Amino acid sequence: MLLLLSGVLSILQGIAGIAKDHLFGVPRYYEYRFDLTSWGWIHLVVGVALVIVGMGVLRAMSWGRAAGVTTASISLVTQFMFIPYYPLWSISVMALDLIILWALARIAIA
Numbered sequence: 001m002l003l004l005l006s007g008v009l010s011i012l013q014g015i016a017g018i019a020k021d022h023l024f025g026v027p028r029y030y031e032y033r034f035d036l037t038s039w040g041w042i043h044l045v046v047g048v049a050l051v052i053v054g055m056g057v058l059r060a061m062s063w064g065r066a067a068g069v070t071t072a073s074i075s076l077v078t079q080f081m082f083i084p085y086y087p088l089w090s091i092s093v094m095a096l097d098l099i100i101l102w103a104l105a106r107i108a109i110a
Contacts, residue, residue, distance in 0.1 A: 005048030006075060009093050012046030013086075023056045025082040039082060046075050055110055057104075061077055065104050072100040 016023055017040025024036055034042075053071045057064035064071040078088045 001054070001058070002096060002103065003050050003054030003072065006072070006096050006100060007047045007052075007054055009089075009096070010043045010047030010050060010075060012047075013082075013089065013093075014040045014042070014047055016040065017043060022052070024031075030084050035049040036085070039085065042078055043082070046071070046078055050075060061073060065107065069101060069105045072097045072104070 008081050017036045019040070020036055026036070027033060049071045053064065053067045076094055078095065079094045083090045
């Protein structure tokens with residue numbers, strides 16, 4: 001369920017970025033600075049992937065855990081790179097992604 005929640009949050013973040021919402025700040029000097037439309041599409045694609053993989057994990061598909069770890073890791077990295085634009089949201093989703101990674105790794109070991 002947490003994969004689905006992270007996916008929905010990323011999709012909402014992506015839609016806000018694509019719509020050029022004034023919710024996000026634009027840092028002046030940042031190495032990974034893209035326009036908000038680019039970040040919006042990145043978050044939208046990652047969010048859709050998280051939702052698809054979350055459905056696979058809920059249905060206990062054989063590829064679900066590995067894909068869940070991979071997509072949650074990608075989401076964690078993209079949220080980390082997005083911190084200067086909206087820190088509170090990014091750090092919250094990063095914490096959620098870390099919980100997902102811990103849970104999927106814990107299930108895989110057990």
